[in-house]
Amino acid sequence: MSSDPWGRVDETGTVYVRTAEGEVVVGSWQAGSPEEALAYFERKYEGLVVEIGLLERRVRTTDLSAKDAQAAIDHLRAQVDEHHAVGDLDALRGRLDKLVATVESRREERKVQKAKQTDEAKHAKEALVAEAEELAQSEQWRSAGERLRALVDTWKGLPRLDRKSDDELWHRFSHARSAFSKRRQAHFASLDAQREDARKVKEKLVVEAEALSGSTDWGTTAARYRDLMAEWKAAGRAQREAEDELWNRFRGAQDVFFAARSEVFAERDAEQTENLKLKEELAVEAEKILPVTDLKAARAAFRAVNERWEAIGHVPRDARPKVEGRMHAVERAIQEAEETEWRRTNPEARARAAGLTGQLQDAVDKLHRQIDAARAAGNDSKADKLARELEGRQALLDQALKGLEEFGG
Structure with missing residues (x-):
């Protein structure tokens, strides 16, 4: 008979393993010595030890599911319970029991984690739905459309919820996207209609612009082109190619x-520049008429210069006031000379001036006599008052005499 701490072989070749409940038959060995029988069943035990160790490592270090882990434990437990190995089978059962507890703990952890992930996924999807519903009212068509497409990709990356919750949220999410798409389509349909209207308006403007391109009515046509440009801008944009x-x-x-x-x-400007040069020369010639000493000769000279002036034509607009002002100054001087001559030779005016002068002279002479009488009577106060009156009358007389001199004395 052969034995070791965990098993033995009796005289009949029966192999036993020792357990906490007593000896249990492992099997029968007739092919060799008892030592070989024990060695064989001990190797089977070592194989179980290795398999259990591998399973423990998988449970500890991989994401092996609880279901698969339990199936592997049950498989190994069945092999241990069949008692086809010699070794500390109770220790193996203990390790398997601990492994079951570990798997259960992992199962609970994963259950909690899954619940947490589900809750996070629900909140994430609710946030996506809320953002999608807000974007559904946006008129930022490009950016909002791009964002909605990004939200779809985000949604696809989130785990599914329970069917009812997931379907309800997806329905809201999908409805928001559809609402945005309908609004965008309606907007661009309206925009297309506006662009078509703009195209028709602009075609009419182009036809008129092309018809005006050969016009030589420079001012009127230029003004009309400005109006056409304003109408063009007001019409809005047509389709890009059009x-x-x-x-x-x-x-x-x-x-x-x-x-x-x-x-x-350009041709006109060159002509007007030359005209300006000629008129400046005439202005110099006209200014030589002044001062007027011979009115008849001055009128004749100015008339001759003015006739040549009128024949010349336009000068540049910005130079016109200055050069015309010089001619007008000469003309005014001649007119003033004419007025002075007329006053001098007007008999009625001369008579009125002479009459006024005589009246003033009589008044001055009378005041002189009154002043002398007052002085002689010793009335200086009256004399001073009359003297002040005399000053005013004398000033008027001096002015009247000067006017009379203009009539030739």
């Missing part, structure tokens, strides 16, 4: 007109 094509035609028509106008204006 907008570009119409604008090129519209701008091209204006360019033709304004280029022709610029060419004509």
